[in-house]
Amino acid sequence: MRIDVVTIFPDYLAALDLSLVGKARRAGLLDLRVHDLRDWTTDRHRTVDDTPFGGGAGMVMRPDVWGQALDELLTDPAEAGAGDEAEADVPPVTRGAHLVVPTPSGEVFTQRRAEELATEDRLVIACGRYEGIDARVVERYRASGHRVSELSIGDYVLNGGEVAALVMVEAVGRLLPGVVGNPHSLVEESHGAAGLLEYPVYTKPPRWQDRDVPEVLLSGHHARIERWRRDRALERTAARRPDMIAALDPRQLDAHDRDL
Ligand code: ADE
Numbered sequence: 586m587r588i589d590v591v592t593i594f595p596d597y598l599a600a601l602d603l604s605l606v607g608k609a610r611r612a613g614l615l616d617l618r619v620h621d622l623r624d625w626t627t628d629r630h631r632t633v634d635d636t637p638f639g640g641g642a643g644m645v646m647r648p649d650v651w652g653q654a655l656d657e658l659l660t661d662p663a664e665a666g667a668g669d670e671a672e673a674d675v676p677p678v679t680r681g682a683h684l685v686v687p688t689p690s691g692e693v694f695t696q697r698r699a700e701e702l703a704t705e706d707r708l709v710i711a712c713g714r715y716e717g718i719d720a721r722v723v724e725r726y727r728a729s730g731h732r733v734s735e736l737s738i739g740d741y742v743l744n745g746g747e748v749a750a751l752v753m754v755e756a757v758g759r760l761l762p763g764v765v766g767n768p769h770s771l772v773e774e775s776h777g778a779a780g781l782l783e784y785p786v787y788t789k790p791p792r793w794q795d796r797d798v799p800e801v802l803l804s805g806h807h808a809r810i811e812r813w814r815r816d817r818a819l820e821r822t823a824a825r826r827p828d829m830i831a832a833l834d835p836r837q838l839d840a841h842d843r844d845l
Pocket residue numbers: 687688689736737738739740741742743744745746749
């Protein structure tokens with residue numbers, strides 16, 4: 586998969602050289618390119634923003650600068666200029682390119698969204714700053730047939746889309762084949778297919794500061810361990826995320842779950 590991130594703070598994305606995502610990049614599983622939006626400005630001051638029409642606080646990112654950047658990154662060079670049905674000023678749609686715009690006013694970015702995005706060949710993530718990007722940018726790329734997702738990582742406001750882009754690249758990147766060494770660890774985790782939060786986990790030593798690891802986990806009794814983990818996952822989800830319990834399909838519950 587290829588992911589292009591456009592930002593006025595490329596250094597924010599330096600963390601993507603580290604850990605699993607960094608390893609995936611070096612292994613050629615993820616082609617991640619970070620671009621400075623100011624490289625597409627044409628004025629001496631490399632201006633990317635201006636005051637909002639209609640008044641109000643803050644600045645808005647200019648559509649013309651974003652248009653230059655996204656035309657270049659979303660247009661497949663092999664298709665550019667091909668086909669006479671396209672409007673003169675609208676570049677042809679890249680096969681598979683999906684434009685992602687992190688914004689607190691977007692739909693919520695969930696594990697399901699991460700799974701969907703992980704099936705794409707190409708993502709372009711446009712990081713806004715200030716009060717956001719001129720609304721015509723998203724309209725224009727939708728109108729030319731691009732898939733465009735405006736996504737929020739949660740109900741709080743960050744200073745820009747960069748931290749959200751880090752979150753999205755990591756959540757999507759770890760789903761790419763070969764990135765997580767043991768694919769089984771993707772199956773059992775919170776927000777996975779079971780629709781439950783993950784059970785608590787323990788490691789050595791078996792006794793620490795007068796606290797023992799639950800005995801069943803030392804028993805070697807596989808079925809009892811599985812049952813214990815499922816019960817703890819259900820309890821934890823009910824206490825912390827009643828919304829997830831309410832959303833469970835009754836067919837996801839077994840007879841013992843119903844007694845709990
Ligand atoms: N930009 C600012 N706040 C954000 C949020 N919560 N999610 C995504 N992008 C953002």
